[in-house]
Amino acid sequence: MILPIELLIALLVWGTLVGVDLVSLPQMMIARPLVAGTVAGAILGDIPTGLKLGVVFELLQYDILPVGAVRYPEYGPATVAAVATAHASAGVLGLGLGALVGLVTGLFGGVTINVLRRVNSRIVHAAAAQLESGDPSALVRLHVGGLLRDALRAAVVTVFGLVLAWLARPLLGGVLSVRGAVLLAVAIVATALAAGAAGTLRLVGRGPNLAWFAAGLAGGIAATIWLR
């Protein structure tokens, strides 16, 4: 993947914004893979690839319910990196390689979130006396520091993903046969669909909503067959 520097900067800025949106500011869901992927695709002039990988990672996102202090992968910057990878490789090869780069970036992003929270904990612990004194400037300073550290973290994750995207094509694109590329894409898309279905069923539970899920599924299958 060799992209012009202005596109790389735009992807880095977008990935950072997406990473910050996930938890810190303002949680308007640009971190959602559907949005992150589509805008990354628009930056690269390849919206269809952005939409496709956005849908793959959106399905994987259903596996996550961000309650309490649960740990989870970060699929926003991951989707940006995935789209950057896929844009450089045509068709199914792009889908498989892009999704693979996105998964590794998502894993790394999840680790950095946990590290950041631990760092924040130490800083907040050290500032306990100032906080208990009710000093508003110390409070705001601590909070803004946390925001800035999250922005730095999101930028690092995006750079990590873009470096992987740059390496993926020469390392894997050349040695992977067409069949291999299809297998890779099949494995990740299939798991994403399964994760989406299983995650939704966890939310739906065994109560009356299960009937609504079944009705929706039947309607979706009917629409799919009809559209063919």
Added chain:
Amino acid sequence: MATVKGALARALLRLFAVQGSYNYERMLGVGVGVAEEPLLRDLGDGKYRPAVARGARFFNAHPYLIGLAVGAAARAEHDGAPPDQIERLREALCGPLGSLGDRLVWAGWLPFLSGLTMAAIALSAGWIAVGVFLIVYNIGHVALRWWALKAGWTHGTRVSVALHHPVLQKAGALLGPAMAFAVGAALPLTAAYLSAPFDSWARLALAIVAALSFLAFRLRGDRINGLRLSLALAAVALVVGLIWQ
């Protein structure tokens, strides 16, 4: 009145960043303190700093509904409620605000709109579907944050009244079935959309791997998650792909 409105507006803006210093010690406490601070500025000298300190203590709840706790605690400080009552109020709000927000937003509004958007993309709506998702989602998001802050400020220590608001109850009852239906409908459409570039053998492989993965999630969901299984299967596919030239 204008001062209160200004303080509420400042608190609302700060609430958008309430999770900015998320940590395992006070969870969202620091962010809650930062959001509450503008509402405490007109307290007397002896009351302001202790109130700010109380506001920054441990707190955890759904980020969109934290405004209820911020508004209620700030109002209680203005009404001269004893410090231990304000502490108890904050503690009592963590659980209900968390579970209500999770049910309404993470398990309702968000997957409902996300499911509709995926279905629309599969039906060739393109980026417009994503734009509509972003706008509609955030109308609900901003409205919920604003309502929560205002309700907290209005009710103070009697904020539990706001949690029984009929609109919240109705939304909770409607969003569950709507989400289930929307995502249920989106799944087959999305499967067809994503498998469109594959040959027939690859589609068959996709169906088999998806079914086996689904079973794995249902049977061993405590150990397996989407990321781990995707990476494991991708590694297997890479090895097979490199051998099977």
